[in-house]
Amino acid sequence: MNIYDIASMAGVSIATVSRVLNGSEKVSEKTRARVMAVIEKEQYTPNLFARGLDQGTIHSVGIVVPDISDLYMSDCVSVLEKGLEKEGYSCILACSGYDQKSKVSSVQMLLDKMVDALILVGSTYAGKGGGPEETGYIRAAAGKIPVFIVNGIVDGPGIYCNICNDRQAVYEAASFLISHGRRNILFLTNSRSYSALQKLQGYKEGLIRHGIPVSEERILFPGDRIHAVRDYLLNTPLPAFDAVICAEDFLAVGAVKYAHARGIRIPEDLEIIGYNNSSLAISCEPELTSINSRVENLCTNTVDFLVRRLETDEPIPQAADFSGILTFRQTTLP
């Protein structure tokens, strides 16, 4: 028996149960009576959380990421954790992997921990194009507590999304390359997540907009590690190409290493653009031109939405999006 069960039996939100337990004056007498009837019937005593409930909340937020060793995700969690801590919330972290079943159980584990809200980091939570049943557990969770998604879109009441407009960012990267004469542009990716598909879409639209036909043989999944990417490019028969756009920085580092192995000059004969503007981009030689995917802004805004949603009556938007910013370095021509 927990506060969700009480809320559900009384047909009210957990915020309302919390207000009743608080003695808040914002609850009508009728609602209060209904909630108290359930509490008494079920002999529910929220002792251990008493301090939290006095303030209307236990002040903790569940964060779910597929893989905390991923640079993008650990940056996100770092910004989220610092922002939430400043607002008085602690974080419970779950690493769900990419598998549907373990995503569902991670979310359930956090609901069992009585968190005030959930933050899902990464577009894998928006599904892989398998339809609404892939995200049903998120909508179900959002029926209990607010859910915030960093860089993925799931529609539904109580779900709030902050995304980087990956499609537009890659569209602009493609347009930039085409503007100085590149026509044979490879697209390297490693995922079919919402975000990865948006990037691919931006690539295709960039080509089409400039009258260049999209060829499936230029869209490659070369592997999950830098050396695997290099070796794939070295060992696979490829169509001629004069530029590469990558869905992740590590793919671009692999492309740079391929060019070194082949003696291809960067950027004169081959331009390369990465994605996420991570520390790999500046470790690489030459340093990578890369798309800044606005982690700081996405995560700061997520914390802002969360605090406004939990602590005020202000309406907040279901979604906010930020533009990626092309950060120029040495793998593209000026």
Added chain:
Amino acid sequence: MNIYDIASMAGVSIATVSRVLNGSEKVSEKTRARVMAVIEKEQYTPNLFARGLDQGTIHSVGIVVPDISDLYMSDCVSVLEKGLEKEGYSCILACSGYDQKSKVSSVQMLLDKMVDALILVGSTYAGKGGGPEETGYIRAAAGKIPVFIVNGIVDGPGIYCNICNDRQAVYEAASFLISHGRRNILFLTNSRSYSALQKLQGYKEGLIRHGIPVSEERILFPGDRIHAVRDYLLNTPLPAFDAVICAEDFLAVGAVKYAHARGIRIPEDLEIIGYNNSSLAISCEPELTSINSRVENLCTNTVDFLVRRLETDEPIPQAADFSGILTFRQTTLP
């Protein structure tokens, strides 16, 4: 009022309070009576955690790291989280920063969350040489629940440490460089943590062992970012040097960029060794020889210690140490 307070008032451990609440037969009648007297006097009701307490635990572990955006630490948390999840524990993450006051409050926050154990990741928790008062809060926490430290040593009952022998690893790196004639070796570092000081010590011992005098002007703190390190080396009057050992990979990447800017050949005229064998080491060009600091082993063993400590009566060692492994790539001669 929480389970710690009850335990403290009754003069018993929280495990004993939990056993009393469980109806376990392992508690003497006298102890049971004393605990129950306190529970009744304080009107303590552990309802919300009832399920957890039936099993004697709420099965969550607090993890504290100074900075989750650091590659080493996010790798550690990733391995810890996966291992703990497999054992049925969830993780509550706190990012404490490097400041003493916020370390103390992060630990307190996790104790307030009623975690079963604490894991502190990173040698910053072993203090910065300021004496035992720097680690008093860790010993105090260990009086309540077991504390595990990843890559730092703090002495005290209930504190269990897994470390990489950083001193030995750097000693071997220095010996390796000296073995092919390098005599003027710089040491780059960015911290005075326990681990950083061990690395420095290994550097000094390596030189001394081979009859090379230690010169303070070869020990440098060149900054916290790759480009800052490069620029520091470019703009600071330096003694002649033919090799560099770095306490972190990013420092080594900065040294590589310095060599490129000066037209110095790597490894012929300058050998460079990094630390942690991170993804930066393979993004860099030429790729970095780097010390593998055994994150996987340290963290897997930490989980193993934790589970044995919480779930069995087996004695576990206060400390276990692993040897760092020099991983050879292109910034050193064969």
